[in-house]
Amino acid sequence: DARVTQTPRHKVTEMGQEVTMRCQPILGHNTVFWYRQTMMQGLELLAYFRNRAPLDDSGMPKDRFSAEMPDATLATLKIQPSEPRDSAVYFCASGRGAGRDTQYFGPGTRLTVL
Amino acid sequence: SQQGEEDPQALSIQEGENATMNCSYKTSINxxxxxxxxxxxxxxxxxxxxxxxREKHSGRLRVTLDTSKKSSSLLITASRAADTASYFCATDAVGYSGGGADGLTFGKGTHLIIQP
Known part of the structure; x- marks a missing residue:
């Protein structure tokens, strides 16, 4: 039963610290997405990769966030420096084909920045 | 702004009843x-x-799509306690996502509670 995995599942950190979240997409999937979910804003797209190339990161605060895919089995989302307003659940999703096709979500990383 | 908007925001029904949720969107979709x-x-x-x-079924789920009204509905028949969850619609709206990339835009969801 192939699944998207994310680590860590929970992260509590202090303002100003660097946070790195990792995602392993489903083997064979060529699209990877990072989303942030909050009660106020709902689910927001932060970054979108296809075949490891970034296609869309317009939803990501560029001054502190960065997303990469060092290889086909690993996607990372970094926040440096972290701020309390970054507290949210961060989801990774992967899919096959176009971005408009079915997406398979990981369990999320719940980030709390104090 | 959100492309898809679900309605209602919250819905509470008795187990065994049918649940209907709606989604409206703004631009043409694939x-x-x-x-x-x-x-x-x-x-x-x-x-x-x-x-x-116009319509699609999967088990107890029935989805309809009316592109002229830019709306969709999700019907869950014979609801069960395990159906308690939030339900989101997502649309692709080519040209709506930033940078022209063909991603999905999610609504804020309908929170469904099934009372035993």
Missing amino acids: NLQWYRQNSGRGLVHLILIRSNE
Whole structure:
């Protein structure tokens, strides 16, 4: 039963610290997405990769966030420096084909920045 | 702003009853998808309906799409306690996503509670 995995599942950190979240997409999937979910804003797209190339990161605060895919089995989302307003659940999703096709979500990383 | 907007925001019904949720969107789409999210979990894909389809079934789920009204509905028949979750619609709206990339835009969801 192939699944998207994310680590860590929970992260509590202090303002100003660097946070790195990792995602392993489903083997064979060529699209990877990072989303942030909050009660106020709902689910927001932060970054979108296809075949490891970034296609869309317009939803990501560029001054502190960065997303990469060092290889086909690993996607990372970094926040440096972290701020309390970054507290949210961060989801990774992967899919096959176009971005408009079915997406398979990981369990999320719940980030709390104090 | 959100492309898809679900209605109602919250819905509470008795077990065994049918639950209907609606989604409205703003621009033309290639497909519309419904996802479920249980508390503390990731989203799970339920069903995809293409713009040239009007109705689709999957088990106890029935989805309709009216492109002239830019709306969709999700019907869950004979609801069960395990159906308690948030339900999201997602649309692709080519040209709507930033940078022209063909991603999905999610609504804020309908929170469904099934009372035993």
